[in-house]
Amino acid sequence: MTTLDDLAEQMARLTDAPCTLEDAEFRLIAFSDHRADDVVDTVRQRSILQRHATDDVRAWFRGQGIEEAEGPLRTPGDAGLGIVARLCVPARHLGRVQGYFWLLDPDERIDPATWPEAARIAESAAHLLSVAERRQARRDALFRELVEGGRLAARESAADLADAAGLDLHEPLACVLVDRPELADQVASRPARPGVVWARTGDVVAAVVRARLVEGVSGTDELLTALGIGRRLDHLDSVTRAAVGPVVPDIDSLATTFRGARTGLRVARTRPPGSVVTWASLGPLALLGVARDDDLAAAVVDPAVARFLATASPDVLATLRVWLDEAGSASRTADRLAVHRQTVYHRLAQVQQATGCDLARGQDRLRLHLAVELAPFLT
Template identity: 35%
Template sequence: MRDDLQDLVDEVSRLLGAPATLEDPEFTLLAFCAQGDEVLTGLDAVRTRSILTRGSTADTRRWFTDFGIDRATGPLRTPADPAAGILTRLCLPVRHRGRLHGWLWLLDEGRTDLADPDPPGLAQACALADRAGELLAGRPAPGDVSGDLRAALGGDDAAADRLAGRLGAGTAVAVVALRPSGDGPPPGWEPPGAGAISAVLGPLVAVLLPLPHRRDDRPAVAVSAAALHRLPRGSTAGVGSPAVGCRELPRQWREASDAARVAAVDPRLAPVASWAELGAWRQVVRLGGPDPALAALLADPVLSRTAEVWLDHAGSPQRAAAELVVHRQTLYYRLGRIAELGGLDLADGGDRLALHLALRSARLAAGPGPGSTRIGER
């Protein structure tokens, strides 16, 4: 989010051709942009202090709030105070759904074009101020641990550091992704486990859990199993690779959510799968989808299931026929149809690999279904 806010301030500065700053309601500086080195010499004392100290004095805050900036819903001009070293400014309130989240300040240095009632680019700048309000509205509130977890999973380093401070320096952590079936976790649901922190992210629930040792994720697997007992039948969970500290949470979350997704379609890994045990699924889950060249074959449920069972049994006709409960000659006939329909040479390792990846990718894309989750068994 910090990068998004900086890009936004840069764009406002470009649109209105003036130095710009973004501050929150406590006058804490969030981002700033100068219009070239030649402008820096013209900055007033207030803006210079704000940039250097990331904040403003009580007198400065009172000076601006006396002009009604905390009540403004549209662009507002504040006058100069030469004695205090304050230049004139254009203030754009940053709001979201009526709530004030800060201000965008444009330092006009007495320029006549910004003094116009509707300077060029003002409408676009106001739209960007609204966008800033939307971004700031999503910031975790002080003490909002769930909000910090959501932000850290999205790559917010400041939120990650707050979580690490809460858990203790050098603490090993695991991330669990819970994939509730149906309508999600019941009201008032809380994850089990001492020190666990949870947050809802769309259809998933993220759980951050401290570990006694980095190389031992068994506590996370145990917590996942206990959590599933409190969730609707058919829910699954995934566990990402452990790490020390919270700066790797985005990577851990991707692994955990991918593992939960695989557990939902592979009964051998359900209901709790860890990233480390996924094997070939680690490659499959990162694919964009099944190979479209095999679409005709994948659309045939009987042939698809036959191919998957045969490949899962390493090409053994005896074991595949036994699981499919068909005569071996029937299996050979189907394999011939699979090769013909897919344009494959089933004696070629590359073609077998392509087929196996496509079958598993199609299973992931289809999602879990009732009963067995092999393709063609729905």
């Protein structure tokens, strides 16, 4: 089946010129492969690297009449904006502009005899973009019904969404949430990948994924590859955060894995960019997804502990965290922190005095450990 990437390559071959395809808001959809003798300008480079044009470039091109053009038209260069002269081929479907093909042509070498075929390619792209957006809106609605509605109401939606990903209704799957700039604008036009179906939800994008595709992923590079996000860009990868929900036995349980992924993404957003948080790695932080913040705070962060967490020195807090992680071993804590064992005991005494907790009691240690882990998310 012809894809938008295929059409961009067809347009480049037809005109013998470097080609990019952008949507109506100048967000990159596809581009032709670069050849050594291709003309390159700043705007094409930025479009490919940053996947969108700047406001001044958009305004400049719109001022050339591209929104009203019924067919191909030449646009002049502008050295100040880093623009080389181009041939613009609007991609229209049912009278509405769905996007633009841009072909670098500083010497006006593109033969006007190719323009009718270029317009036919653009019309095919516009039709694909229109169909893709309607299809994506349908998938978004199916996903919402599955994660928000009851099982009986969602039964038909489950079958439709599973079919879109090539999933069996009773196949193990997981929900992945990806917080990545502009991904929501791109999923409608992304090529389909077996075992993965995308849905836009709020300010992030969800992927319903065959479980084995994301098994053991540990970073964004692995995860994006598993999800089929090709042509990765360093400046976007470095700000991407993602979470993988628990594996569930079938698509009827999508709401469960979605809630787990949502909790994971909440944690991932507090960590360095590029972080992937899995449900299995959350530990006690999984409680963030099963109780309200105020209920959790009332249960595990009493006023004395809250004051301690707000005022304790970084050294005392670090010692408490390591000591709790090391199952109360002062010697292992001292080794990890490279301090004397007496320093550990002194700092732990400060913890007991400030919180009123008896660190010799398992129940007090448990509550304090939960407070230390959960409190940063409950403010």
